[in-house]
Amino acid sequence: MLSGRRLDLLDPSPLDIEIADIAHGLARVARWNGQTAGPHVFSVAQHSLLVEGVGRHLAPASTDAEGLELLLHDAPEYVVGDIISPLKAAIGDAYRGVEKRLLAAVRQRFGVPAPSPALTRLVKRADRIAAHIEAVRLAGFSEEEAARYFGPAIPLSETVLALADPWPTARAQERFLARFAVLARR
Numbered sequence: 001m002l003s004g005r006r007l008d009l010l011d012p013s014p015l016d017i018e019i020a021d022i023a024h025g026l027a028r029v030a031r032w033n034g035q036t037a038g039p040h041v042f043s044v045a046q047h048s049l050l051v052e053g054v055g056r057h058l059a060p061a062s063t064d065a066e067g068l069e070l071l072l073h074d075a076p077e078y079v080v081g082d083i084i085s086p087l088k089a090a091i092g093d094a095y096r097g098v099e100k101r102l103l104a105a106v107r108q109r110f111g112v113p114a115p116s117p118a119l120t121r122l123v124k125r126a127d128r129i130a131a132h133i134e135a136v137r138l139a140g141f142s143e144e145e146a147a148r149y150f151g152p153a154i155p156l157s158e159t160v161l162a163l164a165d166p167w168p169t170a171r172a173q174e175r176f177l178a179r180f181a182v183l184a185r186r
Contacts, residue, residue, distance in 0.1 A: 002024055005018060017109040026077060031082055036138040042164070051126045054160060055067070062122070065113065070123055075102070129153075132149075132150040
């Protein structure tokens, strides 16, 4: 990592995880394999901010700890990249195991408890709604096609929808770090 840390992907230590490395990596990983409209890639860092925004819309009384779970839901992708769902399914349990161990180490590093079943459902729902928004606004899907793959659209504020307008890498990294600081009170 740029911080100088060395991370064992098969046995990650929370001591080797830094939020600056996560933000740096996620801001440089393109969603949709970079196949999106606009002058900038839509990064996983920005997707994470969108998921947190959607999650807060769905559950406005959620705590900052729950916001961290939403924000960090794809944190392992800072080292393993954003693999599209059909390929993840083909790779199977080996990939999922690496991703789960990394996410557990991230949670431990930042004191985020394992999510309750209700929070897990909220994260998945917010992630699917964000994917629907991205599919239509950035990846060329029709509303009907996006609904078939990701579920129906829901009404969201312009503030949340604006999170789906691709930013330059540095801005995505800065905004991710700033939101983390607010949620983690650091």
